[in-house]
Amino acid sequence: MQKKLGSFSIKYWSDDDKPREKLVQKGKAILSDAELVAILIGSGSRDESAVELSKRILASVNNNLNELGKLSIKQLTQFKGIGEAKAVSIAAALELGRRRIGEDSKKITKITSSKNCYDLLQPILGELPHEEFWILYLNNANTVLRKNQLSKGGITGTLVDVRLVLKQALEYGAVALILAHNHPSGTLRASEADKKITQKLKAAAAALDIKVLDHLIITQKDYFSFADEGFM
Template sequence: MKKLNINQWAEEDRPREKMMALGAQGLSDAELLAILIGSGNTEESAVDLMKHVLADCNNNLNTLGKMTIHDLMQYNGIGEAKAITILAACELGKRRQMEKPEERPDLGTATKIYNHMHPVLQDCDVEEFWILLMNQNHRLIKKLRISHGGITEVSVDIRIIMREAVLANATILAVCHNHPSGNLRPSEQDNQLTYALQQACNLMRIHLMDHVILTDGAYFSYHETGRI
């Protein structure tokens, strides 16, 4: 029976397409390694070749990581470049195990938001609008500048904010921007934006925690003043 090239497989069985559909956790070790090497040999697809290699390692990735470049090059279809790629991936996996989890700051109050964002915004001479995406424990997932504006105002697209929140799987959202003038009083545009953003968050079941306006040395919080 003639061997099928991976490109001739059903789309849902191809490693790259399968990863796009199911995520990395949906692939076997051989399929993940096949993505790295890209191709097999005249008798084996990349997946079958890596199944062969793993079988010789008792299907143990630690054993695979102890192989040498020379060991891997004994397999038909694995040259120096592929062998180096496989061992580099094994080394990255080892280093990841030794890494400490990233410390995510707690931004559960306006004061914490101010302390976190003040170093970012204190020297800005124009308004910048930032979003702070958090998990349910108020731990920061991601912060992102949404807009860079003028001296007295900044344009913000709520659709972009909500898209970023959904993509980050955030359950809590806070927003902040600076007033280079030093005036903490929110503008009518600030009020309208906050109201519209709260409506969008309610629709998406994301908690809008606060809108904080910063100056160099002080802040205004919509939450602390009862306006959210």
């Protein structure tokens, strides 16, 4: 029985269709996500080309590169044709992409909006599978003096030590704070616990003439701002 054309090894394809040659001749922007992943893994298996294998991997995460970046080496090697070396190549490339986004956030030193806060912290918090609580410490000009992880928790919660937050604020000479934590579930809704800790920190900080300007809930693609929603 004749093999399907799509099952042939990439080496038998025309140069116009080979991902590497296509990138060199026409530029990286023209390649599909599957073709870019195919370049990373180099080869497929006896039953499918590298592009077909890449399409199958991407389909498993609904063609979402952010979700692909969350797959572990063990999960990637569950796909036939993906050994540890190929899995590491995929993971490394996606981590570089995540860090590239983080480079832009490093340029943000002054906070002028909730969007600034999100852009600064999303590369840190957006893709985590667990909750973390972070504090931005600001001076009079709303310039970021420090950004610190306060605590790290489970899937549904994390602890907040009010005394530690204020101790660090005094050490850094901060006059304002912005609170932030992530919701791995993607839910952009403030819980009662979120509201209570915000008010508790706001009241404690006020006694030291320190303002709590906002509290952000961060997800992979969006955020919720207490200040923007009138909860401060």
